[in-house]
Amino acid sequence: MTTDIATKTQETPNQNFPPSDSRERFKKFVMDLQDQICTGLEEVDGKAKFQEDAWQREGGGGGRTRVITDGNVFEQGGVNFSEVWGHHLPPSILNQRPEVAGHEFYATGTSMVLHPRNPYIPTVHLNYRYFEAGPVWWFGGGVDLTPYYPFVEDAIHFHQTVKGACDNHHPEYYPAFKKWCDEYFYLKHRQETRGIGGIFFDYLDSRGNLYNGPDPDGLAAQYAKNVGKMDFSWEKLFAFAQSCGNSFLPAYLPIVNRRKDTEYGDRERNFQLYRRGRYVEFNLVYDRGTIFGLQTNGRTESILMSLPPLVRWEYNYKPPAGSREAQLYETFLKPQDWINYKA
């Protein structure tokens, strides 16, 4: 199953090793991205400011957790940066990449979840990360949108912006990573997508296709078939990750600005709180990063800052037929080709 790294190196000598300053460059990118995003969000909020907690990790590394609460726009949200290193990669990673066993690892990234107060503004999640362990390295991450009272034009704008960032690097990226996102952010027990998706990728490296290592979900293998020959050098992939990260504010802020003054009442608020329950269910039941973090003594408060500030559960809720709420379920919680969507 696994590719012999040494052999590949001879075939593609300039592509299989990251530059000597790879860690510093990705770290600077995600720290700058954290700054850029926090500034943009504070501007649109107009009231609340991010509060920062810097923290150190015992085994090596640390981070800066930034939380915004009680804003005009954002009821609660966090934009995190972290950088960790150590001797032992966790089992969840070793299962996916057994060839890294015994190597020291380095990982850095940024992750973000924002819970707006107005039910007409979608919740959004972003995460970009970079790993190195001995001879292997990879990029991962993505961005996805979770509306409560959705608008087709918002879904199209979000996907078009993200697609634009992808298309600058390869036309096969967006369709592959969009599909991966729809499948990853899926609540099996509800038979619903988490929202309208976006993009998701993982273990993206220089192996000559999207991914050819262990693939328990069978997703990567499936999409790799669709992807033609590309330049998967570290530089190209880093440039791709940067484009993705930099497309966040243009993808999200216009939606916030369009919806932030929409009036709403108890009905919309109650539905928003109910739907936030799905976010909790996804993050605690399915999200690999969250579960791994909780079970391996990560910084709990930083991991769970993704959970909403206020959430409702209601037994056997069904949206009224023909309602805006029903429309969410019928159209927006299923994978859709938003780029070509005709209302």
Place this chain on the structure above:
Amino acid sequence: MTTDIATKTQETPNQNFPPSDSRERFKKFVMDLQDQICTGLEEVDGKAKFQEDAWQREGGGGGRTRVITDGNVFEQGGVNFSEVWGHHLPPSILNQRPEVAGHEFYATGTSMVLHPRNPYIPTVHLNYRYFEAGPVWWFGGGVDLTPYYPFVEDAIHFHQTVKGACDNHHPEYYPAFKKWCDEYFYLKHRQETRGIGGIFFDYLDSRGNLYNGPDPDGLAAQYAKNVGKMDFSWEKLFAFAQSCGNSFLPAYLPIVNRRKDTEYGDRERNFQLYRRGRYVEFNLVYDRGTIFGLQTNGRTESILMSLPPLVRWEYNYKPPAGSREAQLYETFLKPQDWINYKA
């Protein structure tokens, strides 16, 4: 690791097989218990009534889910009965009991979670269940209490009542199952017990000690050492499960009655909603039954009726020093010997 059932049968011929009407008798017990508990809870609530949903399971069996909402006392809660059978036990059971592979199974039980509105009344959980699969059978379950603004006298009353039910059957039951409860209902990522505990047991059968099968958590093996020779016949264990179930109302209702008229304000309500987040975290991250149910297409609405009606998360909350809230963390979210507790 596993015991040869046939050999054990010869040693203890009258103890290793359940009576021919074992399923009917346990089913009747848990259905009657569901009725008895619902009646008792409606009486103390004085306003809301349980609404029942009867459901059928495609692979065999069904249940009756009963939910109470917007009561005087209970903001939301459910008392479920279910009975299921089929050809294939799920991997989570087969990992624990590999000898049942290939056998048809039968399982029935009742499970309950109640979320009172008044923060001075604790949340409570109960579950008693019975399994048969080929030559093996076992009982499992327990009861545990989760206070927000706790009282030592309530904790002592709850544990004394549960201990009384256990002691009628064997003096080693309560200490073993109390400790098991403290360890099972533990949130590692918070370093907190879920509440003040109660009792928990699983795979309780006629094998001559508490449990001698696969024991990934190492708990049963540890406690089995403390337990002397007992009569583990089906009849004796069924009688024990009945005593546990019947002790629920005497254990819980006096606490409800003592606390239901206590006045509270926003501070107490907000803290209750915040602490309810821990209930969600436990049920979605650790609870084997919940995770198994969600991942194997159980009836989602019945499984997740255990989640609270309204929940808050707050980044990095710390209880004020010397406060009632701090007292919860310092004294009640750690295992305590409540029977001999001196305030």
